[in-house]
Amino acid sequence: MTEALIHQTAENSNDSTTVTPVPATAQLSPADVEAAVFAIADRSRSAARKMAHANRAWKDRGLRAIGTALLERKDHILAANAKDVAAGRANGTRASMLDRLTLTEARIDALVKALENLATLPDPVGNVVRGQTLPNGLRLRQINVPMGVVAAIYEARPNVTVDIAGLALKSGNAVILRGGSAAAATNAALVIILRDALETVGLPADAVQTVDEFGRDGANALMRARGRVDVLIPRGGRDLIQSVVTNSSVPVIETGEGNVHIFLDSSADEEMAVDILLNAKTQRPSVCNTVETLLVHSGSTVLPAVAKALRAAGVTLHVDDRIRAALPAGVETVAATEEDWATEYMDLDLAVAMVDSLDDAVDHIRTWSTGHTEAILTNDLANAERFIADVDSAAVIVNASTRFTDGGELGLGAEVGISTQKLHARGPMGLTELTTTKWIVQGEGQTRG
Amino acid sequence: MTEALIHQTAENSNDSTTVTPVPATAQLSPADVEAAVFAIADRSRSAARKMAHANRAWKDRGLRAIGTALLERKDHILAANAKDVAAGRANGTRASMLDRLTLTEARIDALVKALENLATLPDPVGNVVRGQTLPNGLRLRQINVPMGVVAAIYEARPNVTVDIAGLALKSGNAVILRGGSAAAATNAALVIILRDALETVGLPADAVQTVDEFGRDGANALMRARGRVDVLIPRGGRDLIQSVVTNSSVPVIETGEGNVHIFLDSSADEEMAVDILLNAKTQRPSVCNTVETLLVHSGSTVLPAVAKALRAAGVTLHVDDRIRAALPAGVETVAATEEDWATEYMDLDLAVAMVDSLDDAVDHIRTWSTGHTEAILTNDLANAERFIADVDSAAVIVNASTRFTDGGELGLGAEVGISTQKLHARGPMGLTELTTTKWIVQGEGQTRG
Missing domain, CATH: 3.40.309.10 (Aldehyde Dehydrogenase; Chain A, domain 2)
Structure with a gap:
């Protein structure tokens, strides 16, 4: 995970000027979009349940299958990306923005290498955080388990699509993606490849889904999906992050600025x-x-x-x-x-x-x-x-x-981002920060006095 | 910390029918209230800085001083509480609600006992979560540090005032309280006693403040105080918690229902x-x-x-x-x-x-x-x-x-509540869950290659 994948400046993907074909869903009312997004979240919940049962070897096979598929379908990805870049150029998108939007063979290779690195990392799931045997004989342990459904809202950087999906899958989660619409063609191609690759190893395709087709209404529905989405990760510039933090009722992990x-x-x-x-x-x-x-x-x-x-x-x-x-x-x-x-x-x-x-x-x-x-x-x-x-x-x-101050430098392996909030995670976040915990209490008939 | 202090049913404090005297601040506009609440939060930040430096012995002296003061001023507290109860009765408040509102000698004794228990618990601050020496010689450790400014929004149960203040102080935080206005007289008396007691041991009085005088606008301002308030803990019934979760841009720890x-x-x-x-x-x-x-x-x-x-x-x-x-x-x-x-x-x-x-x-x-x-x-x-x-x-x-499933039964000592969310804390929450972490990196000139 290079820093370039994570830290973005405050440039918006400028949805209004995108010339990608208007999807059929564009006529939907916000309420219809919400229903559709919640249905996606419910499929994500089912997929998350399967992901939570996949052991490390299985999940790593999934990551490597994605890597292989990205390499095999490189031309297809680059062709889709070329459309987004051409549209961006026609819209007068700034050079720095176009650069972030652009995928190259080398950038795809870097994504595959990051997935391979993820596959070499220990599984955060099942780690015992603490435990003890109580005076009454109850055996107690607190273990890391997947969050469940992780959603990400980010800007028009298609590498984030692969990056965040890999992190979420390795930590046993299902992920719902909402990328900047200026990268819509690239993201659509990538999501299909990721889903197909998961299926080849018997993992659920619905562990990777997108709400890109619903535009901003889709992002807004994600932010309202409390109870359906377990955590929402905004990745991008200050404006995007502040907007998500302010509007989301789903718990947010904020990766922020560094002054x-x-x-x-x-x-x-x-x-x-x-x-x-x-x-x-x-x-x-x-x-x-x-x-x-x-x-x-x-x-x-x-x-x-x-x-x-x-x-x-x-x-x-x-x-x-x-x-x-x-x-x-x-x-x-x-x-x-x-x-x-x-x-x-x-x-x-x-x-x-x-x-x-x-x-x-x-x-x-x-x-x-x-x-x-x-x-x-x-x-x-x-x-x-x-x-x-x-x-x-x-x-x-x-x-x-x-x-x-970097997850790689500080020995955390992959880095989800650098949290500047105090709740849940602070500083460089590794895979463990995409998990929660569960208390397991085992007895032989103990009751409370 | 008994469960009775923590788990409440969904009854509102019914601000509109309260007959406690209208405070002078009632005429303030929401913007004025926000400015006043933010100023309180800024004083809380200064107090939090002092609290973070107080070692365990000092904080425990503070808790015991509060306990002593509560006993010494029991009559004063009971008199203030009698006013709230009388007003509630006059308003036709339900018996179960009146019971929660009522303080008795025995209930004050129980609060003092809970404070004494807190004083016997280890300090979560300074605990080393993990650490290592990196190949380049950098010494790395992640330690628990106080959150900083903790705010609580709760219903008309004056024991929560003492309870949550004790937990926040023990974990090195400053606290801002917003209790149900039906308990306004009792809470006002308690907050003065708590502040005075802290001062007697040299801890900052502003480590305990209230925004009760600002009514609902004060609660709303607290929910918007992101960056000023580090964490907001709603304690009460389902409606209160859902309202805070939905409206707060300050990170929330949700203690929820148990079906x-x-x-x-x-x-x-x-x-x-x-x-x-x-x-x-x-x-x-x-x-x-x-x-x-x-x-x-x-x-x-x-x-x-x-x-x-x-x-x-x-x-x-x-x-x-x-x-x-x-x-x-x-x-x-x-x-x-x-x-x-x-x-x-x-x-x-x-x-x-x-x-x-x-x-x-x-x-x-x-x-x-x-x-x-x-x-x-x-x-x-x-x-x-x-x-x-x-x-x-x-x-x-x-x-x-x-x-x-209870902090006391599972050996966590004091219990802040039972979290049913997945972010930050899940299940019984102890004092450690009122802290965050800080990475400390020590070297002798290391630079990144």
């Missing part, structure tokens, strides 16, 4: 500071764990070296007045406004502010952070401990790059 | 079946883990004995035609309708249906269950395993009473 901070304490080593800042800002600026704001302690002596290294790497520094005054004249900067503290640039830009204390740094972070990842660079043990305790984010890092 | 089933397999022992059914139905019929439907395998020979025992205990049996035909003439029954399969009686009533197989039993359960608890009584190992695997409920029990 990531590094605090450069006065005791931080210069070489380490330069290395980490360069890595955190320039290794892959477009992803959510890249640093966006550097907070520099007023006692730090390494700021000039860090600033020069970042400038040499092409980073635009958006600085406050005190940082400007502390830098040599030769270091080019632009003046920061309050907006910079709030901005997730996802580009070669960095906001830089001076603070007089660790407390001031923490206050800045608490004001502006999205709760994704924050790091401190320091050689002061007490400050490291206080930073860890005081910063309320999914990941808190001491003396390492913020780029490590 | 609990027992499947009497043909191999079940008669004595065990009689004991467990009597216990599960009659020991405390008004709570959520009491059995509501008995499914009897058509090959079972113990039905008459079970039915006679239940009748002797005063249980009304709502039976289908096949059960009626299988019972001796002397066993009194009433005919079941489909509504019986859906009903959580919470009383000395039991629906009884005959099924021809374990699969039919599971199908019935999947159709009608609320996903709380189901049990099988059997001596057949394969059937036990299939029931465990096939039933998708928070707790699945083999050969024991359904009454064991």
Whole structure:
């Protein structure tokens, strides 16, 4: 699972200008769409029941069958994708959006490789979370079981179709997909291939279904399917996620933005500071764990070296007045406004502010952070401990790059996304986060006194 | 934490007929109320930061200080409560509702005892969930940390005020309360006592706040306070919970109903079946883990004995035609309708249906269950395993009473409630479920390659 599959910027798929053929269902009333979507969810529930019984070997056969089918039908997929891309181009869709919409042989190969990686991972289902024998002899264990019906609402990136289906199937779930309609032809082709492949190994085709044909009404019906859909995962830009979070009565797992901070304490080593800042800002600026704001302690002596290294790497520094005054004249900067503290640039830009204390740094972070990842660079043990305790984010890092907040890097195997909410999952989410738990209590006639 | 504090039936506090004095804030517009509630949430955030730093000993001192204050100011509490009860009586409030509204010396003592029990429990905060050292030397651990700001919306049961505040504080959170306005005078008195007690031990008074003065608009504002409130816990009847689940953009933990089933397999022992059914139905019929439907395998020979025992205990049996035909003439029954399969009686009533197989039993359960608890009584190992695997409920029990689905019985210490949702927590919830996690990554300059 590469980050590119997961982190998207806030661009909409612009349904209104899509020229894919209008499906027969377009005339349906919202109530009719809701009935149709709920019927799909009920078929998904039946399929989920079968998926929950499939052991790891069976599910892995399904993932590999999907991989094989994707390779065998590559030409068909690329032809469908070419239609979507041509339509997008005709609509004047932006280049970055067209790029996300486009599948290539290499991208299909990468999807197949990700499925193969999923097949090598342990099965989260059946893992015993905890257990004990009670004084009255009851044997108690809490185990991971599949969520059941997982739904995903995402933008016009057809690789997400395969990605999220693979994750859901590996964790024993059935999945209902709603992709951006600008990718409708590609998604339709992919869903047929996935369903056929599942059937070849005896898994239920209905474990993968789509509501794309119902457009926005379909997405809205999914959000109202509480009790029928167990969890809804929005994947995409800020607007999409906020819309789902606000409108869904189905529980949502939010994978959010990263307005990531590094605090450069006065005791931080210069070489380490330069290395980490360069890595955190320039290794892959477009992803959510890249640093966006550097907070520099007023006692730090390494700021000039860090600033020069970042400038040499092409980073635009958006600085406050005190940082400007502390830098040599030769270091080019632009003046920061309050907006910079709030901005997730996802580009070669960095906001830089001076603070007089660790407390001031923490206050800045608490004001502006999205709760994704924050790091401190320091050689002061007490400050490291206080930073860890005081910063309320999914990941808190001491003396390492913020780029490590990633399921793959942290050893979780596949990554569903990085949760910035506090309920259910926080930080990098692995397959286990697509499961729930069940208590199993076994006795021989015990009653309660 | 007794079940009586947690499980409530669907009676509303009937705000419109309350005769408690109209507060000065009643003229505020919804926008003004929202601003006021958000300001309360922001003070709660500051208090939460202090609570997160309080170690176990300090928090336990706070709980005990609250207990002492409740005892010292018992007369004051009872006087305030008498006003609410008198107003309720004047409004014609039903007796069962008045009973829930009423505090007595004994009930205050029970609250203090529950606080003392909380103080004896381990602190969930700081527990290491998992950890490892990565190949690159990064030290990784995921620890439990407080949620932050917990809000609760509940009905006119003033004991919930103390109960939920104690749970939230013990787990290092700040809490915002919205109780039923029929208990407004009692809640106002309690909140002042709680806040004062926290201050006496140096904990922030704002760790306990109320939005009761804003009425329904206050509750609505709480539900919109996403980002300010970390989790919202509705406690009360079905209507209250459904309303919160549907309208809240703040993540919700739903503690739900229990339409609990027992499947009497043909191999079940008669004595065990009689004991467990009597216990599960009659020991405390008004709570959520009491059995509501008995499914009897058509090959079972113990039905008459079970039915006679239940009748002797005063249980009304709502039976289908096949059960009626299988019972001796002397066993009194009433005919079941489909509504019986859906009903959580919470009383000395039991629906009884005959099924021809374990699969039919599971199908019935999947159709009608609320996903709380189901049990099988059997001596057949394969059937036990299939029931465990096939039933998708928070707790699945083999050969024991359904009454064991309870945080106290299952060794969790205090109980926040029984979650029937799949996200975050499922089944009995302990203090840990009022925490989230934080990843802590420690290195010495590691960057990502």
